Amino acid sequence: MPKISHKGQQMPASPIRKLTPYADKAKMHGKKVFHLNIGQPDIATPEGMLNAIKRIDFKVWAYTASEGTLSYRKKLVEYYNKLGYNISPENIIVTTGGSEAITIAMMSCLDPGDEVIIPEPFYANYNGFACQGGIEVKPILSHIENGFALPPIAEFEKLIGPNTKAIMICSPNNPTGYLYSKEELEALKDLALKHDLYLYSDEAYREFCYDGRSFTSPMHLDGLDENVIVLDTVSKRYSACGARLGCLITKNKAVIATALKFAQARLSPGMVEQIAGEAAVDTPDEYFEKVNKEYTNRRNAIVEALNHMEGVFCPNPGGAFYVVAKLPIDDADKFCQWMLESFSYNNQTVMMAPATGFYSTPGAGTDEVRLAYVLNIDDIEKAMICLDEGLKVYPGRTVSAKSLAGSHESV
Template identity: 85%
Template structure:
């Protein structure tokens, strides 16, 4: 029998989705499963976006330009320039989801064997995208004790070699919800310029910043025009994950020219999605104000519930809609599977993502899980009761968070 490729063997499974068969079986067995594993919001997609699809009137469902339709790129330019990005439509390549923006950025900027530094824990699919492109991820640990703040720049410099070509940040962060400060972004700017590195900025959660804190993009920092590549998506901003519509933004003309060749190779992003995306730009501010208020409430519910549990610690995130919590467990992968296979409380259980998959460092995140607070407050409260009960009876219960801190 023919064998699969080495790359196919090395490709990591998604910690967000790999336990889905166990969740499906739990549902078939009659259990209610609270899905905190995936960032699929229950917030309604803006009405204008849905109406644009309903009112489509064309005779031929045609290809679009590889870089995206000009009308959509013009609308996007208006949106980003309101944020102070100072771009033109020529600075944008429309992509099939934010995922393709990341892969095109990697392929356009990095050669096989090149190294990219990523603060971890990080979005799990960066590992998969790096595997696809034969890029080497050089992780730099951030720690739950200080809320996963950016590690000192001196720690970045220890990792830089002749093969280092880029740094990737996700701000606000997935999976931790950490929101980078002005000072941290300025420090990254200095580093990128000193070593002539690309700075990839994944901004999928830009709209979700809490407690009056401000979002800072490297696009706001003077002198970085040739270094910055922004990867973005409509998935989270408009609760439109299924649209699979994103974009790559840069002022670096060489990157744009190379990226366009990769975009041409895959032909084009979807026409219907771009029509919907164009309408989405007109979403009123009130929509985001309401969503932000709702997510703030959900964040408070989940963080407060977690920190009341014995042996559990969860920092309060400044953005996005995720938390990483440290649990008194021996192994996050085992625990999350056990929750679906063997545990139920009042015929309910919780699906979470083991945090091991959000690290590249072996053994990191072994007692951590990521949870997405994308369900309503009532369901989050029920899920937290379920989790608390599970921790009381889990066979692999380990030491509490204070003992873990002391061991460090």
């Protein structure tokens, strides 16, 4: 029998989706499953995007330019320059989702054996994308005790070696919701310039900043034009995950030229998606204001509920729509599976993502889970009651989550 590739064997399973068979089986048995495992918002997609699709009238569903249509890239320039990025259409490669933006950026800048430093926990698929390219992730641990703040720059420097070529950040962060400050980004800028590193900035959650906090991008920092590569997507901003439309942005001409070759190899991004994307740029500010208020309320509800559970700690995130919570459990993977396979409360259960998959450090995150507050508050409250009841009877429950400095203060 032919053998699977070594790379295929090493490819990690997604902590977000790997428990889906257990959720499906629970539903077959009549249980209601609250999906807090995946960042699929229930917020309505802007009408402008949907109407643009309905109005489509073409005779041939043709290829588009490999870098994306000029009309869409011009609309993206409007959006990004309103934010102060000072770019032109030539600085943009349109991609099939944010995932392709990440993989093309990695392939364009990193060779097999090269290293990228990523504060962990981080978006689980970074591990998978790195595996595809033979790239080594060098994780730098952030801690739940201080809300997963950026680790000290001195800790980054300890990891930098001859094969280190890049740093990857995500702000607001998936999975922690941590929002990097301008001061933290300035420190990363100095480090990138000192060691001539690329700085990848995953900005999928740019619109989701709470409590009056502002978003800062490395694109806002002077002197970093050759180092910064922004990775973005319409998935979360416009609640359009199924559109699979993203982009790569950089002012580094060599990176753009190289990325275009990878884009040409996969031919082109979808035509219909870009038509919808053009319309999305004209989404009124009122849409985002309403969405931001809704997510703020959901965040408050889930964080308060979690911190009222015995032995549970959850920091209050500054952005995105995720939390990582520390639970009094022996093993997050076992617990999340048990909740789907062996537990129900009022014929309901909760699907979560075990946090182990958001770390590269062996043994990290074993008592943590990621929860996405993408459901309405009523469902979140029911899910939290269900989780609390599950924790009370879970066979692998520990005495308590570890004591945490800073108690339950916002971070």
